[in-house]
Amino acid sequence: xxxxxxxxxITEEPGRITRTFASLAMRRANQLVGxxxxxxxxxxxxxxxxxxxxxxxxxxxxxxxxxxxxxxxTVRDAGKYDGPLGVLTAIVAVQSLRExxxxxxxxxxxxxxxxEEGVRYQTTYLGSRAFAGTLTTADVxxxxxKQIVKARRNKNEFLGYAEVHIEQGPxxxxxxLPVGVVTAIAGQSRLRVEFQGVAGHxxxxxxNLRRDALAGAAEFILAVEALAKKSNLVATVGKIEAAPGASxxxxxxxxxxxxVRDQNDARRIAAVKTLQRKAKVVSERRxxxxxxxxxxxxxxxxxxxxxxxxxSQCVAQRGLEVLKLPSGAGHDAVALSAIxxxxxxxxxxxxxxxxxxxxxxKIADAQVAVEVLADFILRLGRSA
Amino acid sequence: xxxxxxxxxITEEPGRITRTFASLAMRRANQLVGxxxxxxxxxxxxxxxxxxxxxxxxxxxxxxxxxxxxxxxTVRDAGKYDGPLGVLTAIVAVQSLRExxxxxxxxxxxxxxxxEEGVRYQTTYLGSRAFAGTLTTADVxxxxxKQIVKARRNKNEFLGYAEVHIEQGPxxxxxxLPVGVVTAIAGQSRLRVEFQGVAGHxxxxxxNLRRDALAGAAEFILAVEALAKKSNLVATVGKIEAAPGASxxxxxxxxxxxxVRDQNDARRIAAVKTLQRKAKVVSERRxxxxxxxxxxxxxxxxxxxxxxxxxSQCVAQRGLEVLKLPSGAGHDAVALSAIxxxxxxxxxxxxxxxxxxxxxxKIADAQVAVEVLADFILRLGRSA
Numbered sequence: 201x202x203x204x205x206x207x208x209x210i211t212e213e214p215g216r217i218t219r220t221f222a223s224l225a226m227r228r229a230n231q232l233v234g235x236x237x238x239x240x241x242x243x244x245x246x247x248x249x250x251x252x253x254x255x256x257x258x259x260x261x262x263x264x265x266x267x268x269x270x271x272x273x274t275v276r277d278a279g280k281y282d283g284p285l286g287v288l289t290a291i292v293a294v295q296s297l298r299e300x301x302x303x304x305x306x307x308x309x310x311x312x313x314x315x316e317e318g319v320r321y322q323t324t325y326l327g328s329r330a331f332a333g334t335l336t337t338a339d340v341x342x343x344x345x346k347q348i349v350k351a352r353r354n355k356n357e358f359l360g361y362a363e364v365h366i367e368q369g370p371x372x373x374x375x376x377l378p379v380g381v382v383t384a385i386a387g388q389s390r391l392r393v394e395f396q397g398v399a400g401h402x403x404x405x406x407x408n409l410r411r412d413a414l415a416g417a418a419e420f421i422l423a424v425e426a427l428a429k430k431s432n433l434v435a436t437v438g439k440i441e442a443a444p445g446a447s448x449x450x451x452x453x454x455x456x457x458x459x460v461r462d463q464n465d466a467r468r469i470a471a472v473k474t475l476q477r478k479a480k481v482v483s484e485r486r487x488x489x490x491x492x493x494x495x496x497x498x499x500x501x502x503x504x505x506x507x508x509x510x511x512s513q514c515v516a517q518r519g520l521e522v523l524k525l526p527s528g529a530g531h532d533a534v535a536l537s538a539i540x541x542x543x544x545x546x547x548x549x550x551x552x553x554x555x556x557x558x559x560x561x562k563i564a565d566a567q568v569a570v571e572v573l574a575d576f577i578l579r580l581g582r583s584a
Numbered sequence: 585x586x587x588x589x590x591x592x593x594i595t596e597e598p599g600r601i602t603r604t605f606a607s608l609a610m611r612r613a614n615q616l617v618g619x620x621x622x623x624x625x626x627x628x629x630x631x632x633x634x635x636x637x638x639x640x641x642x643x644x645x646x647x648x649x650x651x652x653x654x655x656x657x658t659v660r661d662a663g664k665y666d667g668p669l670g671v672l673t674a675i676v677a678v679q680s681l682r683e684x685x686x687x688x689x690x691x692x693x694x695x696x697x698x699x700e701e702g703v704r705y706q707t708t709y710l711g712s713r714a715f716a717g718t719l720t721t722a723d724v725x726x727x728x729x730k731q732i733v734k735a736r737r738n739k740n741e742f743l744g745y746a747e748v749h750i751e752q753g754p755x756x757x758x759x760x761l762p763v764g765v766v767t768a769i770a771g772q773s774r775l776r777v778e779f780q781g782v783a784g785h786x787x788x789x790x791x792n793l794r795r796d797a798l799a800g801a802a803e804f805i806l807a808v809e810a811l812a813k814k815s816n817l818v819a820t821v822g823k824i825e826a827a828p829g830a831s832x833x834x835x836x837x838x839x840x841x842x843x844v845r846d847q848n849d850a851r852r853i854a855a856v857k858t859l860q861r862k863a864k865v866v867s868e869r870r871x872x873x874x875x876x877x878x879x880x881x882x883x884x885x886x887x888x889x890x891x892x893x894x895x896s897q898c899v900a901q902r903g904l905e906v907l908k909l910p911s912g913a914g915h916d917a918v919a920l921s922a923i924x925x926x927x928x929x930x931x932x933x934x935x936x937x938x939x940x941x942x943x944x945x946k947i948a949d950a951q952v953a954v955e956v957l958a959d960f961i962l963r964l965g966r967s968a
């Protein structure tokens with residue numbers, strides 16, 4: 201926790217925590233965390249994508265590598281825990297195993313990825329995708345640091361990847377549990393939905409002659425909420441713009457964003473289709489024009505059954521209820537899933553708040569995460 | 585119509601029509617319209633509030649004055665008709681009466697008010713309120729041209745005020761009529777409504793744990809629409825801001841504007857109360873905090889029965905159906921009602937569009953307005 205505090209001091213914006221890809225703040229963060237890695241007995245280097253790597257070599261011949269980690273970059277005006285908690289718990293877990301004289305049949309590499317949030321270039325998982333070799337030419341085209349493609353690693357090296365991360369949601373808190381085992385990282389559909397009506401004077405156009413784009417949007421927002429509840433997934437309208445946007449003018453054009461997520465891709469895609477149908481019905485009834493644009497779509501990533509089972513055993517071993525939950529947010533594990541099996545452990549965070557200075561994790565919960573992660577590596581070593 | 589076109593060329597923003605209070609464009613507009621007033625035989629002057637006055641003196645001793653007019657300022661990127669149509673039809677009507685050798689038992693003063701839209705200082709009816717002597721100290725405090733208080737006229741001078749204006753709504757067009765007689769100018773309640781919930785991650789907060797301010801706002805927007813339809817008045821949510829306003833964040837705070845208008849003040853006030861109750865119910869059910877702020881409230885202005893009856897007779901005399909309708913928009917007649925009886929004649933405009941370059945009025949409809957207004961003055965002269 202002291203380390204979390206020290207790391208939070210490193211920022212590119214005085215007075216708030218902001219560390220973006222390839223910034224001076226990220227270089228300094230890597231130096232500091234690298235020093236802690238060395239203290240834990242790891243061999244430290246930075247790769248071509250500015251990912252920080254701390255390696256613990258196994259004595260076993262022909263051993264493969266198990267990856268632990270998370271990211272060290274942040275959003276603007278971030279909290280202290282989103283990212284760093286996963287890197288620092290991994291360092292402490294590894295250090296405790298080394299101090300106990302544990303020898304493993306695989307190498308362990310602790311990674312502090314350089315760009316998960318994608319703040320600088322709007323390129324989510326930039327560091328971990330460079331590592332996994334899954335950057336697209338479009339990604340490389342939009343960044344200055346073209347050399348990051350050299351960070352690509354050989355997928356045959358790796359046994360798997362495990363990541364500790366704050367939940368960023370309220371489920372563990374509601375269930376009064378310090379940690380939870382992640383089953384899958386939700387797939388996501390991002391859409392832009394626009395209703396075009398006719399702008400008009402708020403005082404002179406009778407209600408029955410209106411084609412109010414904002415009223416249509418309001419009906420759609422409630423349909424989104426109702427369908428999400430019914431289908432047991434999450435769907436959100438987070439942004440809305442009603443043009444022209446004056447108190448005395450009926451909106452002629454309203455745009456909004458739609459974000460639908462679920463661990464079940466088929467269910468998510470069916471929900472989006474149903475919502476498109478609802479939007480059409482609303483638009484036709486109100487004589488509005490509907491513009492429906494799919495912005496992005498990513499499939500769900502399922503955590504590895506064996507690794508997840510080991511996490512569950514480690515949690516149960518501490519006398520804790522094993523709560524399995526999907527992750528609605530994306531993580532570096534999504535990028536790593538392209539090259540090896542992945543697993544995640546969530547840590548309770550206060551009020552489910554993240555991407556905010558109010559992010560808060562209890563010391564005792566971080567301690568549980570460290571111990572579960574150390575047990576996880578031990579069990580994995582035994583089972584290998 | 586040529587004059588309307590010539591006046592539309594005078595603007596402070598090249599490529600679009602914008603004439604704000606005390607601008608060079610307004611000075612030039614007054615010069616041009618003043619020249620047309622002189623052509624009509626009127627004695628022209630500009631008062632301390634930059635209102636343009638064209639006077640036709642009656643020979644009758646102790647005669648009072650009847651006012652005709654509208655405004656010459658515009659919104660930004662305006663149409664050609666909102667305001668100027670009323671001033672120019674008055675000039676032509678007066679000119680035709682003078683050419684016919686008509687003598688009236690009252691003076692006629694045609695007024696081009698200098699600031700009805702209030703674009704420059706957000707001071708609606710600035711010119712006509714200076715004229716009527718109803719500026720508040722707050723109004724005077726926010727403007728540079730303090731001398732406008734000197735434009736105040738003695739209310740005992742005036743017999744009444746009649747204004748021709750485009751409808752700014754679709755009712756006349758729907759009824760296939762060139763003009764309509766205004767019964768009242770609607771009272772208005774303007775409110776700011778805010779819902780405070782809890783911002784959260786769109787992927788990680790389950791639907792049943794959300795306190796989504798935008799979803800609450802959507803429910804309220806539909807309640808506004810439903811109540812307006814049921815109560816036979818107009819109510820509009822034209823502006824909405826959902827904060828923080830990101831596609832992947834549940835809105836923690838949504839503000840919107842509410843505009844309620846009706847010619848019946850009691851009905852309007854009852855509707856606002858009902859909507860406040862609805863907003864409370866929505867907020868309580870969703871565990872949101874409601875902030876309800878009355879921004880402005882103006883009472884309805886009823887047009888004078890006698891003057892309105894004369895307008896109706898003049899319309900009927902032309903073989904036209906007399907459609908009586910309220911005005912949902914405000915007009916200089918509101919300010920003038922403080923010092924004398926007022927009446928208004930609406931002219932059909934294409935699609936009910938106003939405050940937009942697409943404003944359009946047929947030549948034939950403007951002609952009807954001129955003739956009805958001339959008849960109105962004649963009949964008024966006979967009845968006086």
